[in-house]
Every structure is written in C-alpha cells, then in structure tokens.
Amino acid sequence: MKKLTESVSFEVNGEIGIITVNNPPVNALSSHVRQGLFQGIKEGDANSEIKALVLHCEGRTFIAGADITEFGKAPAQGIPRLLEVIDAMENCSKPIVAAIHGTALGGGLETAMGCHYRISNSKAKMGQPEVHLGLIPGAGGTVRLPRIMGVEKALDMNISGNPIDANDALAHGLVDEIVEGDMKEQALVFARKIVAEARPLLRVRDRSEKLAEAKDNPELFNNIRKSIARKSRGFKAPEAIIQAVEGAVNLSFDDAMKNEGRLFKEVHDSPESAAQRYFFFIERVANKIPDVPKDTPTRNIEKIGILGAGTMGGGIAMNFLNAGIPVKIVEVQKEALDRGVGIIRKNYENTARKGRLTEADVKARMSILEGSLDMNAFAEVDMVIEAVYEDMDLKKSVFKQLDKICKSGAILASNTSYLDINEIASVTARPQDVIGTHFFSPANVMKLLEIVRGDRSSKDIIATVMALARKIGKVAVLVGVCDGFVGNRMLAARSVESGSLLLRNALPQEIDKVIFDFGFPMGPFAMSDLAGLDIGWRGDQTPDKETNIRHQLCVRNRRGQKTGAGFYDYSEGSRTPIPNDEVEAIIKKVSEASQITRIPISEEDMLKRMIYAMINEAAKILEEGIALRPSDIDVVWVYGYGWPVYRGGPTYFADQIGLKSIVADLERYAKEYGEHLTPSPLLKRLAQEGKGFKDL
Numbered sequence: 113m114k115k116l117t118e119s120v121s122f123e124v125n126g127e128i129g130i131i132t133v134n135n136p137p138v139n140a141l142s143s144h145v146r147q148g149l150f151q152g153i154k155e156g157d158a159n160s161e162i163k164a165l166v167l168h169c170e171g172r173t174f175i176a177g178a179d180i181t182e183f184g185k186a187p188a189q190g191i192p193r194l195l196e197v198i199d200a201m202e203n204c205s206k207p208i209v210a211a212i213h214g215t216a217l218g219g220g221l222e223t224a225m226g227c228h229y230r231i232s233n234s235k236a237k238m239g240q241p242e243v244h245l246g247l248i249p250g251a252g253g254t255v256r257l258p259r260i261m262g263v264e265k266a267l268d269m270n271i272s273g274n275p276i277d278a279n280d281a282l283a284h285g286l287v288d289e290i291v292e293g294d295m296k297e298q299a300l301v302f303a304r305k306i307v308a309e310a311r312p313l314l315r316v317r318d319r320s321e322k323l324a325e326a327k328d329n330p331e332l333f334n335n336i337r338k339s340i341a342r343k344s345r346g347f348k349a350p351e352a353i354i355q356a357v358e359g360a361v362n363l364s365f366d367d368a369m370k371n372e373g374r375l376f377k378e379v380h381d382s383p384e385s386a387a388q389r390y391f392f393f394i395e396r397v398a399n400k401i402p403d404v405p406k407d408t409p410t411r412n413i414e415k416i417g418i419l420g421a422g423t424m425g426g427g428i429a430m431n432f433l434n435a436g437i438p439v440k441i442v443e444v445q446k447e448a449l450d451r452g453v454g455i456i457r458k459n460y461e462n463t464a465r466k467g468r469l470t471e472a473d474v475k476a477r478m479s480i481l482e483g484s485l486d487m488n489a490f491a492e493v494d495m496v497i498e499a500v501y502e503d504m505d506l507k508k509s510v511f512k513q514l515d516k517i518c519k520s521g522a523i524l525a526s527n528t529s530y531l532d533i534n535e536i537a538s539v540t541a542r543p544q545d546v547i548g549t550h551f552f553s554p555a556n557v558m559k560l561l562e563i564v565r566g567d568r569s570s571k572d573i574i575a576t577v578m579a580l581a582r583k584i585g586k587v588a589v590l591v592g593v594c595d596g597f598v599g600n601r602m603l604a605a606r607s608v609e610s611g612s613l614l615l616r617n618a619l620p621q622e623i624d625k626v627i628f629d630f631g632f633p634m635g636p637f638a639m640s641d642l643a644g645l646d647i648g649w650r651g652d653q654t655p656d657k658e659t660n661i662r663h664q665l666c667v668r669n670r671r672g673q674k675t676g677a678g679f680y681d682y683s684e685g686s687r688t689p690i691p692n693d694e695v696e697a698i699i700k701k702v703s704e705a706s707q708i709t710r711i712p713i714s715e716e717d718m719l720k721r722m723i724y725a726m727i728n729e730a731a732k733i734l735e736e737g738i739a740l741r742p743s744d745i746d747v748v749w750v751y752g753y754g755w756p757v758y759r760g761g762p763t764y765f766a767d768q769i770g771l772k773s774i775v776a777d778l779e780r781y782a783k784e785y786g787e788h789l790t791p792s793p794l795l796k797r798l799a800q801e802g803k804g805f806k807d808l
C-alpha cells in the first residue's frame with residue numbers, strides 16, 4: 113500500500129486499484145484528502161494494468177462532507193478543489209466504485225456521485241445536509257442528485273437536509289447494490305463484476321431522463337416554495353437550493369454547475385451561514401464538561417421511573433419509550449394516570465396515522481410503559497425523573513419518599529423549571545445522586561435538555577445523564593442552580609421588558625411583530641396565550657388588580673388559546689392570533705390606572721430593549737458561573753426557545769452587534785426605564801476592552 117498523502121493511500125489488487133481514505137473522525141474532505149483522491153485517480157487512470165477503481169474509507173464512516181473547519185479560510189495553494197476532484201473522477205477512463213458505509217453526506221455524497229457506481233451496506237445513510245449549515249451543496253449535489261433520483265426527491269433531500277437510508281437509496285437508484293460484510297472486499301467483488309461484464313462508464317452528467325418531469329414546469333418549483341415558506345422564513349439556503357435545482361433542469365450540465373457555484377458562494381458568504389456553521393460546532397462543544405472528562409465512569413440506566421403523568425411527565429416518558437427504555441410512571445390519582453397514559457397512546461396513534469410509525473411500533477412502545485399509583489414501583493428503577501407540580505414543599509416531600517424507596521445508586525432527578533436543586537437534594541441522604549433534568553415543552557419534541565448540576569451532584573451522574581440525553585436524541589447543556597437556570601432566567605428578563613413595553617408603549621401585536629420578524633416562531637404575548645395566562649395567576653388574591661393586565665384579562669375569561677381568547681382572539685379551531693379592541697382598551701386603562709403616559713416607540717428600540725435585556729442577563733449568568741461558556745447559552749436559546757439559528761444565539765448575536773453599542777444602549781435604557789437595565793460589570797468590562805463574549 114502506497115501513501116499518497118497523510119490520509120489517502122493507494123494499492124493495486126489484480127486489475128483493481130483501491131483508493132483508501134483515512135481521515136478520522138469522519139473522513140471529512142480536508143485538503144490532504146482532496147489531494148490524495150486526485151492523485152489516486154490519476155495513478156489509477158495512468159496504470160494500464162488497472163481496469164477499475166474502488167473508493168473506500170477506513171473508520172466509522174464514508175466521507176461525511178467538506179471539512180467545515182476549512183470554511184472561511186483561504187484555499188490551500190496548489191490543492192485541487194473538490195469540484196476538480198469530482199471532475200477527475202467522473203472523467204476517469206475507468207469505472208470507479210464508491211463503497212459507502214456509515215454516512216455519505218454533503219461533499220461525501222457528491223464525491224460518491226462523481227463515481228460511476230455506488231454500493232453501500234444496509235445501515236448506510238446518504239444525504240445533502242448543507243442546508244443545516246446555511247449552505248447549498250457546492251460540488252454538484254443540486255445538479256447530479258436530480259439526475260439520479262428525480263427532481264422532487266432531490267429537492268426534498270436538499271431542502272430538508274435529512275439523509276435517506278440504504279433501501280430508499282437503492283429504490284431511487286442512488287446505490288446500485290446493497291452488500292454486507294467487509295466493504296473493501298465487497299467493493300472488490302463488485303468492481304471485478306463490472307469489469308467482467310464490461311459494464312459501461314456511467315457518468316451522471318450525461319443522464320437527463322429524470323429531469324424531464326420538471327422541464328417547463330415552473331409550478332413544481334413554486335409549489336415547493338409555498339410549502340416551505342413558513343419553515344424556511346429568514347433562511348437563505350432553501351431558496352438558493354430551489355434555484356440551483358431549477359438550473360439543473362433548465363440549463364446544460366456545465367452551466368448548471370456554474371449556477372450552483374454562484375449560489376453556493378452567495379450563501380457561503382452570508383452572515384446566516386456563518387452563524388449556522390458556528391452553531392454546528394458549539395452544539396458539539398456543549399457536550400464537553402471540563403471537569404467531567406470523556407472517560408468518567410457512567411451508571412447503567414435500563415429502567416426509568418417518572419413521577420407525575422401531567423404535561424411534562426407524559427412527554428418525558430415518550431422520549432425513553434422511543435429509545436426502547438422501559439418506563440414506570442406513577443401518579444397520585446387514577447384519573448390523572450389514565451389521562452396521562454391515554455395522551456401518550458393518542459400521540460403515538462396520531463403519529464402512526466400520519467405514517468411515521470407502524471402499529472407494531474406503537475404496540476412496542478406502549479408495552480414497555482407501566483402505570484402505577486404506588487411509588488414503591490420505583491424500587492428497581494435506575495433513575496427517577498420527578499415531574500409533579502412546581503411547589504418546593506411537594507418536591508421535598510416526594511424526594512424524601514424517593515430516597516427511601518429507590519435502590520442505592522439510583523439517580524433522582526427533578527424536572528423543576530425554577531426551583532433550587534440543592535434544597536431538594538438536601539432532604540435526601542444522597543445529594544450526590546440528585547440532579548436537575550429540565551426538559552422543555554412539548555418534552556417529546558423539543559431537543560433541549562438543561563441538566564442542572566447541584567453543589568453535590570457527582571461527576572458520574574453528570575456523565576450518565578449527559579450520555580442518556582444523547583441516547584434519547586436530546587442536546588444537553590449543563591447549567592448551575594439559580595432561579596430559572598439559563599433559559600427561563602433570560603426569558604424572565606425579556607418578559608420584564610415586553611411587559612413594560614405593553615404598559616408604556618405598544619400593543620401586543622406590535623411587540624410580537626418585532627420578535628416574530630427577528631425570527632422567533634412567535635412573540636411573547638402569542639406565547640403567553642399558548643401557555644395559558646392563568647398559570648400562576650392567583651385569581652382574587654392578586655394584589656394589584658387595577659394595574660395588572662393579566663388579571664384584567666383572566667377575570668374576563670381571556671385565559672389564552674384554551675378559552676379562545678387571551679391577548680388575542682382566536683376563531684374556532686384556529687391558532688392564528690387576531691388583535692382585539694377590548695384588549696387594547698384594557699391595556700390603555702391599566703396604563704392610566706398606573707399613572708403612565710403611553711408614548712410611541714420605534715420597532716428598533718422595542719427589539720433592542722427585549723433582546724439586550726436578555727444579553728445583559730446572559731452576562732450575569734456567565735459572571736455567576738451558571739453557564740460554562742457563552743456558546744452554551746446560545747445552544748439553550750436555539751433549541752429551547754426557537755431563537756433563529758441563522759442569528760447564532762444571543763451571545764453570538766451580541767458579538768456581531770458589538771458590546772460597546774449594546775452597553776451604550778443599555779445605559780440609556782437604564783436611565784429611561786429602570787436600573788434593572790444597567791449593563792452588568794462583565795458586559796462593561798468586555799466592551800471597554802473591545803472584546804466580545806467569544807473572547808471569554
């Protein structure tokens with residue numbers, strides 16, 4: 113075996129030349145990989161003994177894409193670009209077989225499509241996930257994929273970024289054969305077969321039969337535009353993908369490639385893509401806990417107990433059932449238990465009706481769920497997650513019981529949104545086994561899990577819960593104890609400002625518009641209507657009845673979507689908020705009762721007040737060591753609250769604006785609206801030093 117570069121080697125086996133890539137961890141297309149591939153193809157092409165070539169990868173995966181760490185850097189001198197490598201492959205005079213295992217993603221799939229044949233094992237996944245990085249495929253993914261799979265399928269793969277499995281790939285002609293066993297061996301067998309059968313050199317660029325359906329059919333593209341409009345709001349890449357695929361259909365292959373290249377450059381240079389690429393890496397950084405190294409021992413979690421089958425308990429249970437982990441769920445009352453289990457079943461049945469689960473899947477999940485009214489059912493579980501009402505006395509009382517019932521070594525977790533984990537842990541004889549697992553609602557959907565580290569939480573339970581989070585498909589962020597942890601604490605800071613804007617300046621629809629236009633799925637008042645205005649409302653005991661907008665709405669039975677009215681009206685069966693004159697009158701009356709003269713405010717100032725208050729809170733959170741690093745805060749906000757990922761997250765956004773100007777605005781707001789908006793010492797220091805959160 114001859115080493116061509118540090119990551120690519122070449123060998124000859126009879127009539128077959130084998131190019132092997134070994135660039136851990138995911139065989140990304142770093143410069144030395146591209147150079148090695150290019151050289152390997154040239155060698156194979158020049159060697160008259162060789163009749164076919166095999167491209168195969170060592171390690172856990174085929175090429176998983178371009179090397180994202182190289183984006184934004186000057187291209188290495190003298191190293192072929194990926195486009196040139198793929199061109200060399202496609203134009204090679206001998207057939208090349210790509211042997212795919214693990215994942216062929218992005219530039220990896222584009223490389224495979226430059227080959228003349230593709231085989232994979234049955235577990236392989238293939239996709240064009242560039243869209244998740246704010247990009248479009250830049251090496252033929254929008255031009256070759258529709259030629260192989262048809263326009264609609266290619267659009268779907270490119271726009272969703274979701275990979276397909278080997279069977280789907282086989283059905284749509286993306287792979288020619290599914291094989292099992294050693295991929296190198298299998299690729300050799302396949303290559304010998306095509307040589308023996310003298311199969312033709314199949315160049316994807318020469319194929320156009322699958323483009324016909326979309327030719328002179330602008331409706332096809334416009335319908336796709338309409339269908340993705342809501343989800344892709346604010347993102348640049350989806351529209352660029354559509355234009356690139358339109359180019360593939362309507363232009364010659366070479367012009368379509370040029371068109372793709374132009375669009376790729378446009379999105380690559382956009383701030384949206386820079387933010388999304390930043391996010392790709394910080395999501396992975398969140399997993400790394402400095403004092404809990406990778407080799408920290410973990411506990412075995414095979415059975416889960418959940419206390420409380422309400423909104424959260426049920427959703428949390430589904431995560432484990434989906435991952436095949438048996439769950440025991442305990443309630444105080446039979447009706448609550450039946451209702452909770454019934455909702456889980458209904459959720460699964462609805463998913464099955466949409467074709468996303470089979471009846472057998474539903475059965476399998478429900479068969480590992482066991483309901484009980486007796487906490488002793490937890491005697492054998494490895495971890496209990498408590499999701500009873502948000503009440504410290506209640507939490508303490510159930511933790512005392514759990515401490516007695518659960519076996520030694522079992523982890524006791526609380527789903528509390530705000531309460532002090534240390535205080536909860538203090539009633540047990542095992543504070544080292546107590547931790548917070550703060551899921552977000554709906555818990556079976558939202559990807560974020562804040563893991564709350566108590567003063568005494570042991571390292572091995574932190575490592576265990578972090579690993580468990582990954583197993584159930586969550587993105588975990590480790591946070592410290594404070595009121596509301598990272599996410600809800602910053603949300604509270606924003607709520608203070610949206611409430612103050614409501615009282616002094618603007619109407620719900622005006623404030624919500626600003627947050628919606630920024631890129632959030634909804635504004636604070638639409639969100640309150642969704643959650644219910646009466647959460648935590650103390651009815652007649654409310655002390656400030658005349659000056660409390662929420663009270664005034666709740667007593668008129670405007671309690672949110674569930675009563676068909678809240679800050680907005682809702683027509684039957686619709687979730688679309690409709691502004692209401694009575695609400696406007698109520699708000700104005702409350703302002704008057706509070707002796708506040710309402711003054712108009714610009715959209716820019718509205719946005720800044722809400723977002724900068726959050727950024728200021730983020731700085732305090734970092735000062736107090738509640739979050740490990742600024743980027744963790746960004747992960748919390750993107751995955752927990754729908755902060756638009758194309759704006760990176762609150763601390764990334766703050767750095768783009770510049771902390772100096774944020775501090776100046778906060779100082780102005782502090783004078784006008786209250787000292788709580790005074791910039792934190794950390795924010796001030798960073799601004800004075802000309803630094804950003806990224807420098808921490």
Ligand code: 3HC
Nearest residue numbers: 138140176177178179180181217218219241249250251396
């Ligand atoms: N470039 C550079 N580093 C990469 C990378 C890439 N394309 N993909 C993954 N990595 C790194 C990760 O940052 C991580 O590093 P760390 O260990 O230092 O944190 C390490 O590889 C392992 O990654 P994961 O933790 O994500 O490993 P998993 O096994 O969970 O997942 C994967 C593997 C499915 C391949 C996943 O890493 C992934 O989805 N990678 C990104 C794939 C992608 O987006 N490809 C397209 C790139 S853009 C492109 O190709 C443009 C082209 O069209 C020109």
Ligand code: NAI
Nearest residue numbers: 420421422423424425443444448499500501502528529553
């Ligand atoms: P919920 O009111 O929907 O459910 C609580 C359930 O606990 C009820 O079914 C109740 O019967 C049961 N329960 C009460 N005492 C019990 C006991 N001693 N033993 C067993 N069951 C008991 O409440 P929800 O919304 O599910 O909240 C639960 C916890 O999750 C709270 O701490 C809350 O702060 C937190 N949380 C809530 C979120 C939300 O959006 N609803 C989001 C994140 C966290």
